[in-house]
Amino acid sequence: MTPRSPRPQARALASARPLPHRRLILSAGAGLAAALALRGPARAEGGTVRIGFQKYGSLALLKGKGSLETALAPKGWSVTWAEFPSGPPLMEALNAGAIDFGSAGEAPPIFAQAASADLRYIGAEPPAPRGEAILVPKDSPIRSVADLRGKTVALNKGSNVHFLVVRALEAAGVPYADVTFAFLGPADANAAFVRGAVDAWAIWDPYLAAAERSTGARILADGQGLAPNRQFYLSRRAITDGQPGLVQAVLAAIGDLDRWAAGHAEEVARELAPAVGIPAPILSVALKRQSYGVAPLDAATVADQQRVADAFHGLGLLPKPLRVEDAVWPRPDKA
DSSP states (O other): OOOOOOOOOOHHTTTOOOOOHHHHOOOOHHHHHHHSSOOOOOOOOSSEEEEEESSSSSHHHHHHHHHHHHHHHHGTEEEEEESSSSHHHHHHHHTOOOOOOOOEOOOOHHHHHOHHHHHTEHHHHHOOOEEEEEEEEESOOOGGGGGTEEEEEEEEESSSSHHHHHHHHHHHHHOGGGEEEEEEEEHHHHHHTTTTTEEEEEEEEEEHHHHHHHHHHHEEEEEETTHHHHHHHHEEEHHHHHHHHHHHHHHHHHHHHHHHHTTTTHHHHHHHHHHHHHHHHHHHHHHHTTTOBBBBBOHHHHHHHHHHHHHHHHHTTTOOOGGGGGGBOGGGGGG
C-alpha cells in the first residue's frame, strides 16, 4: 500500500476525541455523495438496482465479472455500482435510500440499525476471524494486548475492527478508557502507523496483508477467539418487502460467485488486483483468510451480532439498546 503524504501527528491524534452519538451513527462520507448521484430507487417491475461495494470482497468481484448484470437483465433490471471506503459510510448511504444493497462487517450494521428501523440483514458469510487484526511495528516493545494500556491505537470508528479492539481489551482486562484512539480511515491510519504516530493499528484484509508485507508489521491479536468477523449483506425494508424475488436473485448471484471463488484464490487475486491496487500475491494471502458461502442468518449468527450491539451499548457508543433480530429479513423461502 502507498501511504498518503504524512500529516502532523497532532492532527492525526486530534481525531481520537470522542464523537457525539449522532455523528457516530450518521457519519457523513464522500461515498454517500457519490451514491446519491445514482437516481431513483428500485422499482416494482424492473429498473435500476444500486449496489454499494468496497474495493475488496465478493461484491467487488461480482462487479468485475458482470455476473449480476447477466442474472438480472432477463428480469428487466440494470445494475449501477457505488464504491465506498469502508462499511460505515456505505451503511449511511443504504439508510438514506441512496443504494439498495451493500455489504459490511459486524459493527457498521449495528450503528445503522440504531439510526433506522428500515435496515435489513439479508445474508451472511461464515466467520473469517483471521481476516482482521491488531498490528504493531515489527520492532515494537508491545508484546501483548495488555501492553496497549496508555497507548494509541488507530482504527476506523464503527467498523468491524472497532469491535475486535473492544473484545481484545476486554479479554486482556484493559479498560476501554485506558487506551487512546486515533479514529482514521485505512489510508490515513496506514500513514500514521508507518511514521510512528500511533502505537498500533486495527485493520482488516487486504490492508492487513499489505501492511504485513510492506512494513513487516507484527500481529498482536487477530479475531480468533475474540470476534467472528463476518461479512453481512444488507438492504432496506422497502426492498425486502416490495421485491423479495429481487433480493433472492441478488443472493443467488453472490452464492454462485462464492462457490467459484472458494476454489480459485489465485485467479480471484489476479482479477481483484487492478481495482484494489494491491499486488495479486498479497491479495492471495488475504483471500486465504476469507470465507465463502452466503447463507441466511441463523440463531448463532444473530446471537453473535447481538453481542456486538450489547458491547457498544455498554460502552455508551449506542444511545439505546437494540434487538438485532428485529432487522433480520424473514426470507419467504424459509417461512
